Amino acid sequence: MFVHIFRYRLRCLLRDKETFFWTLLFPLLLAVFFHLAFSNLSKAEVFKPINIAVVDDANYQNHHSFKRALEEVSQGDDRLFNLATASRGRCDQLLDNNSIDGYILVENIENINAEKPIRLVVKRSGFNQNIIKSFIDSYLQTESAVKTIIQVNPTKQQQLLNSLDERKQYLTEVSASRAEPDNILNYFYTLIAMACFYGSFLGMREITDIQADISALAARVNTAPVHKLKAFLSSMSASLLIHLTEMLLLLIFLRFVLQVDFGSRTGLVLLTTIIGSLAGVSFGAFISALVKKSEGVKIAVLLGVIMTGCFLAGMMYQNMKYIVSQKAPLLSYLNPVNLLTDAFYCLYYYDSLSRYALNMGILCIFTIFFCLATYSIIRRRRYASL
Amino acid sequence: MIVKVDNLVKRYGDLTAVDHLSLEVHDGEVFGLLGPNGSGKTTTINCILSLLEYDEGEIELFGQPMTPDAYHIKRDIGIVMQNVAVYNELTVYENIDYFCGLYVRDKNLRKKLVHEAIDFVGLADYAKFYPKKLSGGLLRRLNIACGIAHKPKLIILDEPTVAVDPQSRNKILEGILELNKQGATIIYTSHYMEEVERICSRIMILDKGKAIATGTNSELKAMIATGEKITVESNDLSAEQLAAIRELPNIVSAEYNRPLLVIKSSRGANNLETVLDFIKKEGIQFSRIYSELPTLNDVFLELTGRALRD
Numbered sequence: 001m002f003v004h005i006f007r008y009r010l011r012c013l014l015r016d017k018e019t020f021f022w023t024l025l026f027p028l029l030l031a032v033f034f035h036l037a038f039s040n041l042s043k044a045e046v047f048k049p050i051n052i053a054v055v056d057d058a059n060y061q062n063h064h065s066f067k068r069a070l071e072e073v074s075q076g077d078d079r080l081f082n083l084a085t086a087s088r089g090r091c092d093q094l095l096d097n098n099s100i101d102g103y104i105l106v107e108n109i110e111n112i113n114a115e116k117p118i119r120l121v122v123k124r125s126g127f128n129q130n131i132i133k134s135f136i137d138s139y140l141q142t143e144s145a146v147k148t149i150i151q152v153n154p155t156k157q158q159q160l161l162n163s164l165d166e167r168k169q170y171l172t173e174v175s176a177s178r179a180e181p182d183n184i185l186n187y188f189y190t191l192i193a194m195a196c197f198y199g200s201f202l203g204m205r206e207i208t209d210i211q212a213d214i215s216a217l218a219a220r221v222n223t224a225p226v227h228k229l230k231a232f233l234s235s236m237s238a239s240l241l242i243h244l245t246e247m248l249l250l251l252i253f254l255r256f257v258l259q260v261d262f263g264s265r266t267g268l269v270l271l272t273t274i275i276g277s278l279a280g281v282s283f284g285a286f287i288s289a290l291v292k293k294s295e296g297v298k299i300a301v302l303l304g305v306i307m308t309g310c311f312l313a314g315m316m317y318q319n320m321k322y323i324v325s326q327k328a329p330l331l332s333y334l335n336p337v338n339l340l341t342d343a344f345y346c347l348y349y350y351d352s353l354s355r356y357a358l359n360m361g362i363l364c365i366f367t368i369f370f371c372l373a374t375y376s377i378i379r380r381r382r383y384a385s386l
Numbered sequence: 387m388i389v390k391v392d393n394l395v396k397r398y399g400d401l402t403a404v405d406h407l408s409l410e411v412h413d414g415e416v417f418g419l420l421g422p423n424g425s426g427k428t429t430t431i432n433c434i435l436s437l438l439e440y441d442e443g444e445i446e447l448f449g450q451p452m453t454p455d456a457y458h459i460k461r462d463i464g465i466v467m468q469n470v471a472v473y474n475e476l477t478v479y480e481n482i483d484y485f486c487g488l489y490v491r492d493k494n495l496r497k498k499l500v501h502e503a504i505d506f507v508g509l510a511d512y513a514k515f516y517p518k519k520l521s522g523g524l525l526r527r528l529n530i531a532c533g534i535a536h537k538p539k540l541i542i543l544d545e546p547t548v549a550v551d552p553q554s555r556n557k558i559l560e561g562i563l564e565l566n567k568q569g570a571t572i573i574y575t576s577h578y579m580e581e582v583e584r585i586c587s588r589i590m591i592l593d594k595g596k597a598i599a600t601g602t603n604s605e606l607k608a609m610i611a612t613g614e615k616i617t618v619e620s621n622d623l624s625a626e627q628l629a630a631i632r633e634l635p636n637i638v639s640a641e642y643n644r645p646l647l648v649i650k651s652s653r654g655a656n657n658l659e660t661v662l663d664f665i666k667k668e669g670i671q672f673s674r675i676y677s678e679l680p681t682l683n684d685v686f687l688e689l690t691g692r693a694l695r696d
Contacts, residue, residue, distance in 0.1 A: 004487040008476065015475035212437050216471040220532070223435050223465045224488035225457035382439040382454055385398060 001226060002234045009206075009238035019201050024246040027195035028253055034191060035258045038184045049074075049082045050128045053094055053103040056085035060106045066118065069139055070104070080135065095121065101128040104136065183318050186345060188260045190315035193340035195250055196276030197306045200284025202239035204298055207288035207374065210235065213383040214292075228379060236281065243277050263348035272347065272360065276340045279363055282370035283336070289377040309337030339363045387449060388413050388540055388571045389434060394443035396429055396595075403429045404440070405595040411540075411573060416566050418586030419575040420682060422692075426595035427575040428468060431544050434573075435465060447540070461489055464538035464570075468545045470529045472517050479504065479513040482531050489536035503535035506561060523554025530558065534565060541565060542573045547581060559585055579682035591686060598689050603682075610688040611638055611650075612680045614657050618647040618665070620672040627668055634660055645673075 013019065054060055060067060074083035086094065091103040102122035118136050122129045149160050210231055212219040221231065251273060254260040262269045284302060291298050312335050314321030321341070325332045332338050339359045346356035389411035396404040404426045411417040419427045432438040434445055436454045445452045447459050472481045482500045490496045504510050507527040517525060526546060534541055543562065547555045563585055566572050576582050582589055583603055590600040599606055613636075623642055631640045631649060636657050638650045651657040658677045665672060686692070 001488070001491065004484075004491075008473075008480065008484045008487075011480065012473055012475040216467050216469040217473065219432075219437055220465060220467055220471040220485070221488070222437055222454075223460060223463065224485070225460040226488050227455070227457070382436060384439050 002230060005226070005231055005234040006238050009235045010242065013202065013205075013238060013242045016205075019205065022201055023195070023198050023243060024249065027191060027198065027250050030191055030194075031188065031250070031254055031258060034187050038187060049079050050131060051082045051084075051100045052132055053084040053086050053091045053100050055088045055091055055103060055105045057088070057106070060085075063106050065143065066106065066139060073135065080131070091121070095123050098123075101126070102132050104132070181349065182261070185261060185348060186314050186318050186321065186341065188254060188258075189341045189344035189348075190310055190313045190337065192247075192250065192254070192273070192344060193276060193313060193337045194306065194310045194315065195247060196273065196340055197280040197283060197309070197337055199239070199243040199247075199277050199280030200287065200302050200306065201299070202243055203236070203281040203284025203286075204288040204295075204302060205284075206232070206235045206239050207285050207378060208295060208298075211289065211378055213385065214288075229375070232375065232378065236285065239281050240277065243281055244274060247273050247277050261348060262344070265347050268347050268353075268356070269344070272340065272343050275360060275363055275367065279336055279340070279367045279370070282367050282374065285374045286370040289374045306337065309335045313338035313341040333362055336363055336366050339366075387411070388415075388447065389417075389573065390444075390446040391430070391434065392444045392446075394430065394433055394440060394445065396426075396433055396438065396440045403595050404433065407443075407592075407595065407597055409590055409597065409600070411571060412588075413571055414566070414569070415588055416562070416572040416574060416586045418582040418589040419573065419592060420577070420579060420582045420589055420686075421592030422577055424594075425577075425592040427577075427592055428544055429595075430592075431542055431573070431575060435463070435542070462539040464533045464536065464541040466530050466533035466541070466543040466546050468548065470517075470525050472525075472528055472532060474517050477514050477516055478509055478520070478528055478531075481517070481528060482535050485532040486535040489538075499535050499537060503531040506534070506564075507531040508557060521551075522549055523551050523557075526550050526554060526558065530561065534570075538570065540571050540573070544575050545577070546574075547576070547578065555581075579686075583682055589682070591682070591689070593686075593690050599685065606682060606685050607680050610680060610685050611652055612684055612688065614651045615678045615680065615684075616649040616651065616658055616661050617674075617676055617678070618649070618661070618672050619645050619674040620647060620670055621645045622671040623647060627670065630668075631661070631664060634664060636660070 054070060070081070070083060073080040084094070084100065086103075088105070091100075091105075094100045095103060102120050105119040105121060107116060107119055118140060120129070120133055120136055122132075146160060150157055208214050208218065210218050210221060210228070212222040222228075248270075251262075251269070255262060287302055287305070288298055291301055310316070312320060312324050312331065321332070321338065324335075324338070332342075339362055343356050343359040343363070346353070346359065350356070387410055389409070391407060391409045394404050394407045395402065407426070407430060409417075409430075419430065421427050429438065433440045433443075434447070434452065436445075436452050436456070447456075448462065450456065450459060452459060473484065476484060479500065482503050483496065486496050486500055486503070490499060504513055507530055509524065509527055509531065512520060512524060517528065520528060526549075530543070530546055533543075541562075547558055550558065559581060562572060562574065566585075572585075574582065574586060586603070588600070588602055589606060591598050591606065599609055601609070621644060623644075628640060628642050628647075631637065631647075636651045638652050640647065640649045642648075649661060658675075662675065665675075
């Protein structure tokens, strides 16, 4: 009997084009859109050397230390500047046609206390202009400090020069992971979480087809000599199998076609997807059993809850996830979409599994609750009205 | 006794949908539940099937109390719902096989039963069709096939001919009689009196949840005063002549709405002959005269004061 119902439920679900679209094609399409939109965003975050020029005059040529410092930061792959030397007139020209973000003019090398011994000329203020200014300020501060120390205590000259070579970093960046933080990944992880919870459409359908007070078809099934738990389990198994296959296809597409990074814990990523799928399908079954309204109302409720969950998990605005975790931390634990999203990010980023385990534990509790509550509603032996 | 319902009461808030209803269906019967829409037919059926909670009463099927988990009883029941209840994603064959499979585990037996059901309802040419491709009549036949494929001992058909063309309706009614001939006991609900008159061996008339009469077709008709209805089409009838007709033997009533004169007579022989003799004697011109026996609608009308299709 189990196999008989399971086999026919599989056929029904595989031929249901509408559900197939929402549970598989729609997440795939959305993933492609995300990829197109966010790949440019990632490129924008890569640092590019800043185009600058320096006025090539006697002041500059004679200011050996500044000249050397400027040339040093304008060499190599990780250089700060693309440096050009030119006459003042040419520098103005380059600035006017936006070929450079600014140019440097060495005005007074004799008097470091002068108001502007090294000037920066820019057309507008901005991020790149700030970096150039910071470089000049840093140079001037160091130069001033060295000159003052030499004037006050010339015997310390050698010690000073040694200390300049031994700059110490007093802050050390400690990464929680070997992986690089990547905010864009969160969008794809919310998409997987959304796809998991779109499995609720399958769960909803299973309940519609089994509850006599919802459909004539279900009433017919209820008159057959089949235990309700058996019918429920076999049809839910078919839904789960379909949805898990769809989720696997989505993961393969994301990983191998769109090159989305899931970290190195493939087994746990699959386990998370399985639990997410279970949570999604059982959530749909629960809502369907709970809401005694038409199919349209049920779909509206499901979509409303899922999309709100996605929004709070950062699908439309990635900072929302952090806003919720700061302002209303309880909400981030009550939002199953967020739990799933965060679980995927934990697997990617953190070396420790404690946060991942907490997320999955809460999600499992939700899933068990959905299943038990659903069965307690649908096990009703007779209905008050049909 | 196949079905025994004793003092069944089902209320929806203040509305009593089934009001102290008792009925018995015997082995081999085609038992008709006749009543207008909202009279409680479907509610009674749903209570019998243990789908609905009810407030009072007892229901036994095959001599045992009917409960939602009485699977041994359910195994012998076939149900054809008022609304078509099939899967749109499954073909005709698959739908019948699916529902038959809920009752019959043996694959070979099931295959045989499914083919028999398809032949029985005349859907052999449509076996691979999806329900959406079927006409209303064919869809109703599929609905029936899904309910009877497992060869149940008791078949409950709840208004199976609603919105069906006359040809398909005929086919369905013939099929029901054939099932009965093969040994199945049938409960048939309808608000079409012609259908009930045609196929049911015993009939219960329901109104507002109450059984107002039960019996065979002729027993029900015998319950009312009208034995025969004589209709005369004439433009030539005076008030004196109408009064004289009312005084004729066995005449219960005579109403004249030009050109129709409707005379209702009580049971008895030669009523038509008596009326004809009077017309000849008076020299009344008429274009047509005909006599009808009372219908179930007349029974319902006389018992409730309303026509069956009100």
